[in-house]
Amino acid sequence: MTRAARTRTPLTALLLAGAAIAAGPAAAQDPAAGQGVLTKVASFDHQVTGITVAKDGRMFVNFPRWSEDAPVSVAEVKDGKPVAYPDAEWNAWRNAKKDEVDPKTHFVCVQSVVADGQDRLWVVDAAAPAMAHVVKDGPKLVGIDLKTNKVVKTIPFDTSTVMQASYINDVRISPDGKTAYLTDSGAEGALIVVDIDAGSAKRVLSGHPTTMPDKSVTVQYDGKPLRRPDGRGVEFSADGIALSPDGKTLYWQAIKGKTLYSLPTDALTGWATASFVPEMLSDRTLGGKIATVGENGPADGLLISRKDGRMYVTSPQDNAVKVRDLSQNGKGLTTVVQDPQLRWPDTFSEGPDGTIYVTTSHIQDSADYKPGAPISLPTELWSIKPRPADVTGSTGR
Numbered sequence: 001m002t003r004a005a006r007t008r009t010p011l012t013a014l015l016l017a018g019a020a021i022a023a024g025p026a027a028a029q030d031p032a033a034g035q036g037v038l039t040k041v042a043s044f045d046h047q048v049t050g051i052t053v054a055k056d057g058r059m060f061v062n063f064p065r066w067s068e069d070a071p072v073s074v075a076e077v078k079d080g081k082p083v084a085y086p087d088a089e090w091n092a093w094r095n096a097k098k099d100e101v102d103p104k105t106h107f108v109c110v111q112s113v114v115a116d117g118q119d120r121l122w123v124v125d126a127a128a129p130a131m132a133h134v135v136k137d138g139p140k141l142v143g144i145d146l147k148t149n150k151v152v153k154t155i156p157f158d159t160s161t162v163m164q165a166s167y168i169n170d171v172r173i174s175p176d177g178k179t180a181y182l183t184d185s186g187a188e189g190a191l192i193v194v195d196i197d198a199g200s201a202k203r204v205l206s207g208h209p210t211t212m213p214d215k216s217v218t219v220q221y222d223g224k225p226l227r228r229p230d231g232r233g234v235e236f237s238a239d240g241i242a243l244s245p246d247g248k249t250l251y252w253q254a255i256k257g258k259t260l261y262s263l264p265t266d267a268l269t270g271w272a273t274a275s276f277v278p279e280m281l282s283d284r285t286l287g288g289k290i291a292t293v294g295e296n297g298p299a300d301g302l303l304i305s306r307k308d309g310r311m312y313v314t315s316p317q318d319n320a321v322k323v324r325d326l327s328q329n330g331k332g333l334t335t336v337v338q339d340p341q342l343r344w345p346d347t348f349s350e351g352p353d354g355t356i357y358v359t360t361s362h363i364q365d366s367a368d369y370k371p372g373a374p375i376s377l378p379t380e381l382w383s384i385k386p387r388p389a390d391v392t393g394s395t396g397r
Helices: 011-018 283-287
Strands: 037-044 051-053 059-062 074-078 081-084 110-115 120-125 140-145 150-156 168-173 179-184 190-195 200-204 238-243 249-254 259-264 291-295 302-304 311-315 320-324 334-338 345-350 356-360 379-385
Touching: 051 110, 051 345, 051 356, 059 110, 110 345, 120 168, 168 238, 179 238, 238 311, 249 302, 302 345, 311 345
Parallel strands: 110 168, 238 302
Antiparallel strands: 037 379, 051 059, 059 074, 074 081, 110 120, 120 140, 140 150, 168 179, 179 190, 190 200, 238 249, 249 259, 259 291, 302 311, 311 320, 320 334, 345 356, 356 379
16 A cells, blocks of 8 residues: 655755665565565655556656655656656645645645556545545546646546545556546545546445455464554555456455455446446446455555566565466465565556566554654665566466
8 A cells, every 4th residue: 555834945855865766686586596586676765655657667656645744745766866746836735734735736645656558647646644534625536648747637536436534545547548447445445437538436336345344354464463553453445456458357455355356347437428327337236247356365556467467466464476367267376576675565567678566665664553663664666577487377368
């Protein structure tokens, strides 16, 4: 999973102080030892969650406002430094100035960033600092043209789509760029389907067992249950989401869960132009079309590689990244890389050359779960090169 008072201080200065890009490989596993090659790409002084790499290789990250009032929400890693994107003004929101800054036109609490095949960057603004109350008029999906670096689409979410206890999390965009699929990992898990052209959104499977935490699962870290100081454990609902390369199958799961589910996307689309929401979108009808893919255990990020067709899965409990061959029903996970430096592997992206990138958000090291932890939490971005033997797998899903 997967957290600033508005000033005219140059934002670049803040960013230069907030992150340092590693000059070279910081940690590499020996492929001969049964591991993929893990390389540190960047280090940040703030808690990062999202990572995406555009078709031209440009790299973008985001910093949610969880335990701190992060100085920037969305940044492009440019010339070795993260720079506010698309500009300083969109990143000018600060918690202390929330009554003075319009949440409709500023990033409030960004959870993820994803570049699509149409050269657009999509920004998911959960607008819930500290994962608490949603800021009115704040939840939105923002599209930025990567050629002009200008916002070209803002899709606001009303209270029927994003509720007060919601926390919209991750997003996937259909190959044709017309549909977005999001997860809600808040108190009542759900999927959100967005018709991008119409700017309309529909909440589905709200509170459904497949989008809710699994009560039988206890998320652990460092060999013990991960709990807040008041005893509460991890309760994240539907979080990780993945879309097959052909756009025909959607996958998701809860962090406090173990089961990966899927649904054909044709069961979710075609409603925006209807005069009423068709029966096909009722939870009862959709529920009958959901398939159980297998058990991942507690997982955060999901990604289906364009290069090899396999599903990459983050395994925070194991400090690991694993893969699932979707062409072999019932087959379990294979570990690609396991390393103690992968403290809460969070979000994936795939580069143009097939390199897999993953952020480590250190959720277990944050002030939310560790009393006395620094408010500004150092985090990292890594690249993974699987062993040659590991890149075989499903290619048709």
